[in-house]
Amino acid sequence: KQEVTQIPAALSVPEGENLVLNCSFTDSAIYNLQWFRQDPGKGLTSLLLIQSSQREQTSGRLNASLDKSSGRSTLYIAASQPGDSATYLCAVRAAGNKLTFGGGTRVLVKP
């Protein structure tokens, strides 16, 4: 059974510092991995999608890497801003059409 873990569960950084969020998964037979952002009381917004054949994806200040063999992905957010405060979730898609989510990392960027 695929398990997805995100550590730490919560993270607080001063504005301007780079954020590093970790995601690990137990079964490397995945189709893709997706990073989401969730604001309080809202749905999830997709940030980046990395296919299993890719090593990384970039969008603006966001960069996500994928090491399928070791079961790890890292989301980097450069020069964090208070508006980056949210919960970040990763999810992997594997056989059976199922998206398995991690528990999320709650991020607070202090002004």
Next chain:
Amino acid sequence: NAGVTQTPKFQVLKTGQSMTLQCAQDMNHNSMYWYRQDPGMGLRLIYYSASEGTTDKGEVPNGYNVSRLNKREFSLRLESAAPSQTSVYFCVSGVTQLQETQYFGPGTRLLVL
């Protein structure tokens, strides 16, 4: 485009009552899903529909039924609500089954007393 819309946004039910959560997407997506999100349990798949006319069980289907009315709409029904079904429910859609970005609706907050 409105994206993925859900109604209602919030609902309070008494144990044993029934209700249907509505979901619609205007992105011409084939796949639609229902997830529930609970503290400490994360997001779990209830049911999904790979295409119009098909539905399949996810991880936690007990107590729920679904209908893929057409390509746009995918409803979730609670026949006899239980307190364990208190949760936030998200409808999600995507272009194809596997190589896709998934788009979330805003969620329905359900409280069962």
